[in-house]
Amino acid sequence: MTQGSVTPVSTQEIYPFDARGVAKRFRHAAIFGALSALRSGETMRFLNDHDPLPLLSQIEGHYGEHVSISYVSREPGQIVIDFLVA
Template sequence: MPAETIDIRDIPPAKRHPTIHDAFAELDAGESLELINDHDPQPLFYEFDAEVDDFDADGYEVEQRGPGEFVARLPKE
């Protein structure tokens, strides 16, 4: 169960990654951030894997639920 869910489809693109990083930083260890996005967030995965020490890359999941709706779960170690 995610600690927080953010629908970033309505957030301007330039503010998406800072919003995601801020929300992830607020999580406790063992919690996850769930994102609803309009495209596959693969670049975000690589960014988190390279830059965020407490990102659990092995627990990352993404699911396409429909056209323009991808749901990703970013777990925190």
Template sequence: MAATTLDIRDVPPSERHPKIHDAFQALGSGETLEIVNDHEPKPLFYEFQAEVEDFDADAYEVQQRGATEFVARLPKK
């Protein structure tokens, strides 16, 4: 499964979700968007689950790699 990585730690908070949505929409079916964030993106998960039909919520994963580094994998159906 192909993955695209998007590090949003330096992106202003108000620009993060639109940037993530755009990157996710650019993916092909079966690909994954990997987000590197400074906090656990639980609100983003709920937003995608409710609003993005192609989001595979069952295959979503998040891993904490440091005090301020979280990596979330958002797979596309």
């Protein structure tokens, strides 16, 4: 992989974002930056250790209908959410 490039995890344009590896004070900014970098039809698959309900409210307020939120897994300690950009 070349520096600065990102490869989707499948042909469906799904890009992983593991928030568990990002310092807590930077997480929201990093997530918003990643969402802003996505193109229409692309998905960010978000992994976290807790259900980020306040973050989801912020995303809905900021992006509205341009980003859909869909849980893939809601198991305690293993939260997986797909953010699809319209």
